[in-house]
Amino acid sequence: MRLNYSNATEDFPGNIDNRLRTKEEEYSNDHSTPFPLEVADVLKELIDETIHDFEKHYFMTTETQRKLLFQLVKLFRCSRILEIGTFTGAATIAMAAAMSSSSPSLSSEENGENGKLITLEMDPKAAGLAQKHAKKLKYLDDRIDFVVGPAMESLVRITKEQPNKQYDFVFIDANKDGYASYFDFIMDHNLLSDNGVIIADNG
Numbered sequence: 001m002r003l004n005y006s007n008a009t010e011d012f013p014g015n016i017d018n019r020l021r022t023k024e025e026e027y028s029n030d031h032s033t034p035f036p037l038e039v040a041d042v043l044k045e046l047i048d049e050t051i052h053d054f055e056k057h058y059f060m061t062t063e064t065q066r067k068l069l070f071q072l073v074k075l076f077r078c079s080r081i082l083e084i085g086t087f088t089g090a091a092t093i094a095m096a097a098a099m100s101s102s103s104p105s106l107s108s109e110e111n112g113e114n115g116k117l118i119t120l121e122m123d124p125k126a127a128g129l130a131q132k133h134a135k136k137l138k139y140l141d142d143r144i145d146f147v148v149g150p151a152m153e154s155l156v157r158i159t160k161e162q163p164n165k166q167y168d169f170v171f172i173d174a175n176k177d178g179y180a181s182y183f184d185f186i187m188d189h190n191l192l193s194d195n196g197v198i199i200a201d202n203g
């Protein structure tokens with residue numbers, strides 16, 4: 001089955017009880033700020049390849065969700081992002097494209113480091129595809145760290161390696177039974193910056 005670019009058509013297999021609200025999706029796509037052209041091109045190729053190569057291509061965020069994430073990251077001027085659940089990187093690329101290289105909540109010294117998005121995924125095939133497409137634009141490739149493995153293990157390791165690191169924006173989009181533990185870990189280890197935001201996709 002061939003799906004359109006936004007992967008949210010009425011006959012889409014995940015569209016149980018029309019929960020994807022395809023008309024609303026179409027409307028908001030048409031009325032949202034478009035991605036920069038070069039980013040839209042990378043996303044289109046990534047989405048086409050995901051649909052072709054992955055049975056569970058419906059894991060992907062929809063175009064409206066990606067545009068919302070893009071706008072939020074821009075609006076909050078996020079420079080340190082954590083994503084839990086990369087899949088093939090559609091949201092990763094949308095968020096990385098919007099990142100600021102300086103965060104309002106960092107000192108000027110700390111702002112010397114460029115923005116970074118850390119994304120966690122346990123499926124190496126999916127993460128590999130994400131990385132392959134991110135590499136097409138150098139500024140995306142420079143901003144994204146792909147970490148493959150069970151997300152909680154990765155989170156524990158990363159936090160030990162960088163004990164004072166905080167995030168301006170956290171996007172949780174992985175195994176639903178892990179959400180409470182991810183949230184607790186983030187809060188218990190003070191990983192969210194003062195004005196930080198957590199977005200969780202309820203699937």
Ligand SMILES: C[S@@+](CC[C@H](N)C(=O)[O-])C[C@H]1O[C@@H](n2cnc3c(N)ncnc32)[C@H](O)[C@@H]1O
Nearest residue numbers: 059060061085086087091121122150151174175
């Ligand atoms: C809904 S998809 C993520 C969609 C992605 N954010 C996007 O924009 O297309 C959920 C992903 O979480 C991954 N996942 C599920 N459980 C995980 C775990 N315990 N650790 C790491 N990744 C996990 C799955 O392999 C899957 O790729």
